[in-house]
Amino acid sequence: MVLRVYDTKSRQKRVFKALEKGKVGMYVCGITPYSRSHLGHARCYLSFDVIHRWLEYRGYEVNYVQNFTDIDDKIIAVSEAENMDYTVISQRNIDEFFEVMDKMNILRADHYPRVTQTIPEIIEMVSELEKKGNAYSSEDGVYFDIESAPEKYGQLTGQTLENVRAGAGGRVLGTGTGKKNHRDFALWKLAKPDEPYWESPWGKGRPGWHIECSAMSLKHLGKQFDIHGGGHDLRFPHHEAEIFQSECCTGVEPVVNYWMHNGFVNIDGEKMSKSLGNFWTVSDSFKSYSPLALRYALLSVPYRSPIDLTSEFLEDAANHHEKLISAYVDSFSSDVKVDIDLKEHGKSFENSMDDDFNSRGAIIEIQKVISSNCGIGVEDWLEKYAGCILGLLPPKEELLNMVKKASQAREDIADKVESLLSYRDKARENKDWDQADKIREELNEMGVVVEDGEDGPRWKIV
RNA sequence: GCACGAGUGGCAGAGUAGCUAUGCAAUGGACUGCAGAUCCAUGGACCCGGGUGCAAAUCCCGGCUCGUGCUCCA
Structure with missing residues (x-):
């Protein structure tokens, strides 16, 4: 089966074909680090992490670029509110971003360019656009002139020039006073007093919101690249603005071969x-669910569909993830022949992933494999599919350590447990169920679960 | 209002005309004193209304609902 990828622009799954054989250039819009990362960020970067892993599994050499928009109005607002330099704010949130994403086993991209480190390239791009007649400067900045390339409008969202109403909802008023047309967007914003700024041909200022991604993708991936990703909300205006900027600047089109957008996170x-009060940062979520259980939950739904996180859904995912881990641990010491066809399940897993990275279908195959007898071969299978590709397994050493600690803990209380169990056995022989259950309850309170089997009771620590 | 997407069993999610999708959960049974684990089995769906067809979740028309975007947003 061949890899098929849903492309927002053509609104269909297309067979994936790299521009350069064996290589993939992938750009994903990164965060604006003005606050801590939330579950929406987690889903986005997790989705593209799995896409990244799958492309590599399929033999592509992936050049993955993810930016930080480390200067913008909101960062400035926070820095004013906290009376701290904006660089402190953005660095703090970037550090936090890496911390939580690392915990969720999200592999690092190859490049993390920042706006503040790309200013010369941005200025160059804006100048070029101005030179080509796609941009004009006015009293408060430089704007992209939509009228200079109206045919490019609406490529991702189907919006027409007529339909984008001026000041929808009355909220646009008061910004961008120098625009000729309300659809134009800022390339360079002149600094107000006390705002951070960089020198430019148009005066002291900072980049507009969209231009940084065009400049950074051009710098790292060239005039044309394979995949551009981001959250669903970025299709318009952000990604459409990028199409204008990049294609008008370089004259090469299309700038992007496959536009990929992940679905949103809903809560209940x-x-x-923030206004509904159901806003979860990633680190808040870690208080209730382990990072990998959360990863399991988020991968349980294909990346394009909206995901509704209810406590039932999350609890289920946490249970499934726990089952996965214990099946993996069980498989370490197994020497019996496995009772399912691992090859078939591997094939189904791969078919799902080839179908627009359907991690849901892939997880179903994992569930099938872990409900087998976990015989020979399951360990490798899980390491490959659940581990390397979906990133759901902790390192083996960590688990072995845990097993070792657990067996140590078991030894420590073994005598006591065994003696209680022998009392229980006697009680059971006498059909004194009350007494037997009482002892079991006592063991439960010690954190020991007793399970009666054909060859007597077995116990384990939970 | 306009644009885009979506509506399948408790949840998730395949499926572009005929054949049990599937996974989890649920229910029943087996095994257990009970519980747990395990095994076996079972039920249950296609937003609504029309139309075309021998046959429609699947095609056509109309409607409804939801989400997102049109404003900073992953």
Whole structure:
């Protein structure tokens, strides 16, 4: 089966074909580090992490670029509110971003360019656009002139020039006073007093919101590249703006071969938002769920569909993840022949992933494999599919350590447990069920679970 | 209002006309004193209304609902 990828622009799954054989250039819009990372960020970078891993599994050499928009209005607002330099704010949130994403086993991209380190390239790009007649400067900045390339409008969202109403909802008023047309967007914003700034041909200022991604993708991936990703909300205006900027600047089109957008995160059926009070940062979520259980939950739904996180859904995922781990541990010491066809399940897993990276279908195959007898071959199978590709397994050494600690803990209380169990056995022989259950309850309180089997009771520590 | 997407069993999710999708959960049974684990089995769906067809979740028309975007947003 061949890899098929859903492309937002053509609105269909297309067979994936790299521009350069065996190589993939992938750019994913990164965060604006003005606050801590939330579950929406986690889903986005997790989705592209799995896409990244799958492309590599399929033999592509992936050049993965993810930016930080480390200067922007909101960062400035936070820095003013906290009376700290904006660089402190953005660095703090970038550090936090890496911390939580690392915990979720999200592999690092190859490059993490920052706006503040790409200013010369941005200025160059804006100048070029101005030179080509796609941009004009006005009293408060430089703007992209939509009228200079109207045919490019609406490529990702189907919006027409007429339909984008001026000041929708009355919220645009008061910004961008120098625009000729309300659809134009800022390439360079002149600094107000006390705002951070860089020198430019148009005066002291900073880049507009969209231009940084065009400049950084051009710098790292060239005039044309394979995949551009981001959250669903970025299609318009952000990604459409990028198409204008990049294609008008370089004259090469299309700038991007496959536009990929991940779906949103809802909480209990509602959009996650600060105003609804159901806003979860990633680190908040870690208080209730382990990073890998959260990863399991988020991968349980294909990346394009919206995901509704309810406590039932998350609990399920946490249980499944726990089962996965214990099946993996069980497989370490197994010497019996496995009772399922691992090859078949591997094939189904791969078919799912080839179908627009359907991690849901892939997880179903994992569930099938872990409900087998976990015989010979399962360990390798899980390491490959659940571990390397979906990133759901902790390192083996860590688990072995845990097993070792657990067996140590078991030894420490073994005598006591065994003697209690022998009392229980006697009680059971006498059919004194009350007494037997009482002892079992006592063991439970010690954290020991007793399970009666054909060859007597077995116990384990939970 | 306009644009884009979506509506399948408790949840997730395949499926572009005929054949049990599947996974988890649920229910029943077996095994257990009970519980757990395990095994076996089972039920249950295609937003609504029309139309075309021998046959429609699947095609056509109309409607409804939801999400997202049009404004900073992953």
